[in-house]
Structures are given as C-alpha cells and as structure tokens.
Amino acid sequence: SPYESYIAVAEALNRLTPGDHDKKSALFNSGAEAVENAVKIARKYTGKQAIVAFDHGYHGRTNLTMALTAKSMPYKSGFGPFAPEVYRAPGSYPLRDGLSGPDAAARAITLIDKQVGADNLAAVIIEPIQGEGGFIVPADGFLPAIADWCRANGVVFIADEVQSGFARTGAMFASDLFGIVPDLVTTAKGIAAGMPLAAVTGRAEIMDAAHVGGLGGTYGGNPVACAAALAALEAFENDGLVERAQQIEQLLRGRLEPLAAADPRIGEVRGRGAMMAMEFVDPETGAPDATLTAAVAKSAIAEGV
Template structure:
C-alpha cells in the first residue's frame, strides 16, 4: 500500500516536544486524571506503522491504540468508505429502521468466525459491551447465572466486565460493589506454572467442580491469547480439554477475541491456534473497523436467538459509518493477504529478539503469535516479576520514538501489538531502540 507518511522513525525535538507539553498542561486543567495515559505525546496524524506528533516527530507505533489499527493508521480505503457512508446516512438505529451494512457485517462474521454451523450476530459499540451482551445471551440460553473467567483475564471496564477482569489495580480499585455469580479460575501460564495443557486444564476443572459446581455455570469466558494479562498463551491441549468439559456439562464456551481477533495473530481468530477448538460464542472489537467504534457477539444461531426481541441492542451499535469501515477492513485483509503479513511480523520479531533471554538477564521469556508479542521481564536469575525494568524500558522507548505497551498482572510484560503492515526495517529499528534500553538495566 502507499503511505502518506514515510515509514521511518524521525525525531526533530526532544520527546515530549513543546507542543505536546503545552497540550498536556491544557489536559491537566480539563480532563479527568482517571483517563490515564502511557505517554503524554500528542498525535496529529499517522500512516501505516508511523505516528506523527504535534511537534513533527515520527514515532514507530508498536501499540496500534491497543490493537485497533491492525491494518495501519488512517488506511485510505477505510477512510473513503466511512466518508462515503457519512455523506449518505449516519444513523437511523438498526432496531428502528435497519440498513444493509449491519446485515453485511453479520454475514461476514458468520463466514470468518470458527465453526461450520449457522451463526447469528449482534453489533455493539465496544469490547466491554460485547462481553456484557455475551453474558446476557449465555444466561438467557442456559437458564444459569454463574460466569467463569480466567486468572490474568481482561474483559473490560464496565461494572460487570471489571468484575470479570483479574487485576484489581488500577481498573477495579475503589469501584465496587460488583455483581455476584462471577468467578475467576486458574489458567494455563506455561512460563509460571510449568504444567502441560492437560494438567492445567485438570486444575481449572477441579477448581470449578469443588468451588463453584459445574451445573451452576452458564459460560466459560476465555481469551485464547491473553492481551492485558501479558500475552499469555495456554499450553497445547488446554482449551481442548476445557471445551470437552464445557460440552459435557452444558456450559457455553466463549472466546473473547477482542484484542487477539481480526487477523492480528495470523489467523482470523486466535482460538484457531488451539487445535480445532470451536467456541459457542465469539466477541470481536478493536481491529474490526480500523479505528471506528464497533464490536460484535457472534455465535450459534440457537444460542444467539434465545434472547427475546428487544433484549439486546443499543442506540449506536453497528451504526452505518462504523459498519462501512468494517466492510472495508474485511476486504483489505483478504485482498492484501494480511493473515500472511501477520505471520511475517511474527517471524521477523521473534527472529530478531528470540535470543533476548540469553542476552539480557532481565528477560525471562519472549512469546507470541502474529503481531501480538510479549517479553516477560524478571529480576535476573529468578522468575520474579520486574515492573521497575518495564517502566525503565517504556520510558527509554517513548523518549526515543518507539511506542510500546505494558501488560501483565504484575506490570512486568513488554507488549507489542504493531500493525501487520509494519516493515521489517521498522521492526529492526524499533527492536534496536529497545535493546539499547535493555542494555542500560
């Protein structure tokens, strides 16, 4: 594709520059501090894998707004599709007077989500809203109330989804009380537990049976690759055993693909890396519309249709402009072979930094799939988390023109979620900057 910004890192001021500093002063005076920011660098425009700040600095973006701009910043075809739709129709509300775009997105989701059964979808605004609706649908279908999620999970920031999210700080602190009938259970975390997939699944199942009761559970929610939890990939066989347990006990298996889905991991959905496991429901968001607000719940038609008309929906969910953008995103991914490009990104990054655990004492493990990579930082000679090292690395990266992300329940995982169109040269440059930071620790 053609890029409107040269795909190179270029610094023309110190970071943050004077215009960013001035904007930060205005922000402090007018924006709630609860909307925290990783780096107080204010952006003006972007293209591909490069962001340009208000001072003219060009930064390599390894974050994509936490996995949203998978196909690149300000993709011209997505922008054109949204603009064309905005000139025709911006809103009617699908549940009042419907429109074709919503139907076309639902048709596409039925095509690309795992499983060859009949599927239906509902479109909403955000990942958290998708998870909330999946909970409602699962409870309505099963007649049960209990929802199970995994340790280290992140499912959102609404009251319900915060209660399903593992880490208490900063998302949940002081925000309760939370809804009941929500349980967090042990997961598979190979770097930390050393268990096989089958052993970890047995531990999870034992916890459900002895602490909750399988007959009480409506749905088992899982991120097939945990994002905010630290790019945690359960051991092979884990989800296959969990899915068998769910089927045997009338429990719906829900794949939360909000961060890992829509081509990010080299497959349409990250559950595809887990040996043919087919979810009953899938949640999608983030990368689905190239930066426009859109999310979805897709699943078995009998499950999705268990809800009475009017039981799910919302004013802006699946609005005409966001759905037009999503249709362009689907077309671009297929036409430009972006699943293969995500696989290229994985090969390039892991080929470049796979030896970091041998070279740097603070690196415990490098892991990931596609354009979703985690570097777990530890205190040298141990597996103890090292959040101070992560803070130092992120500070070094941002001041040198590389935007990376934090992750992990102990704030000790360096997370990369770059666009799948990022070049090998940009990857090499960004990793060089990060290596400089690692060498100073």
C-alpha cells in the first residue's frame, strides 16, 4: 500500500511525460536504478533479452548501466565483468559523422538487424540529448526513425531522460522537442530537486508485465522525496521554468556563437534550452582538445563559475 504522495507523484508523471496513452509509473531511488528497472520491464514484456544502447551514451554506474554506458574512463575501467546481452549501435553526432538524421538512423538499424536481430531485441535505450557524452543533439529525423523501427518490430523504445528531463532543454522533456513518444521514460535528478527519487513511466500494458513483487525497493518513493517531487513538479509547471530554459539558450547562443565564429578552437556550440555545450577542438585536425577543455573549466572555476 503506497503512500498517498507516491500515488500523486505517479499521477503527475503519467500526465506530464510524452504521449496521451494510458500510463503507469514506478518510483525508485536513482537514475541508474530507474534504467535497470526499465530494462527489467522491457525484457519481461517482450520475452526477449538483448538491449541496444548507443555510442557516447551514459546510463549509470551500476553493473548493468555500466554495460549500457559507452565510455570506459572514468565510468567502467576496472569494474567488469559487465552484464551480458548489451549491444552498441552508432548514434547521431552531426559534428563528427556529417550524416542526416534518417541516414544515421539507417546506419544504426542496419547494424542492429545484422548483429542482434529484432527477434532477439527487448529494447533500445537512448538519451534524446546525450548528457555525459557531450550534450550531443541528434540530427532531425534520427530519433523518430529509430522509434518507428522499434514500433514496427516489437521492440520497446526507452528514452533515458534522467539528465534531459524536467524543463532543462526548453521543453518539459527532450523527447517533446523531437516529436517522439517513448514506450518507457526514465527520470531522476530534477524530479525532486536534489532529493533521492527516480521513476520509470510507460505504457500501462508494458508496465503491467512485471509480476507483483518484481519491482520495488526499500526506499523507492519514500514520502519525503515524494513531497519534494510534488513541489518541484509544481514549480516546473507553474513558475515558467520551461520558458526560462529557452531564455538561457538565447543568452548563451548570443555570446557563444560569436566566439565560435571568431575562434577556430571552438568546433561547435550545441544544445537545447539550458543544456548547452561548446566542443573544443584542435584547429588543424578537428580532433577534440581535452587539454584546452580542462584549462577552460579550471579558469571558469577560478572565476566563480
């Protein structure tokens, strides 16, 4: 018997997440825990095991989510072995691959078909705008094409909105920017303004696949975190935070894009809303410049940023 506040948070998530289909939500403690449970639900629903994640993706620091995460240092190195039946596909990274969204999707789908096969694939998981990977915004058309392929092939499409959710991108969820309706959405971070809370929200028939007692945890949806979430969600809806993120993007672009035009060490300014980034590169080769990036970060900290 959950707390009344748990039910209220679930109802709010069901209302705010993309799509107007029947939904259910389950609450957990952290983003990684939400991702693990989304994978559990997808596997139970489909009766299949394989999961596809994408280049540059980040999904957490637990064993399964390390397997889903693309980057070895600092997230994975020395911590294996990792969970099996996880496969990686190329995503959309316009600065680096130069592909249109449909072409990048076709490349990924070809690899998935060849190396995994839809008959074995429970779910595809992707960050609509990648977080730790570098705030990478996929080319237009990439996410809808992947979502359409999943729907046509009985594959659960999971949007990991742990970093990109709750007004950060100038929309309530980054999925909204691309016109996609995920089957399952994972959320955390902004959901409760710093209190430990996370959620999986999804199509009711998929969420109902898990047997009674199969999902849960001692602290998931605790009443203090739920109270914080209800207050945070009210602020997201009523305090103009979506619009504020849009203003932040305009302010940042107004300063950063002229810098990029004048300085060849800035390869790209990208992002949406308050989820903005610059990529620093070697002007000669275009390769990422980690030394310059570290120097800029250190200087920003010294200036109080």
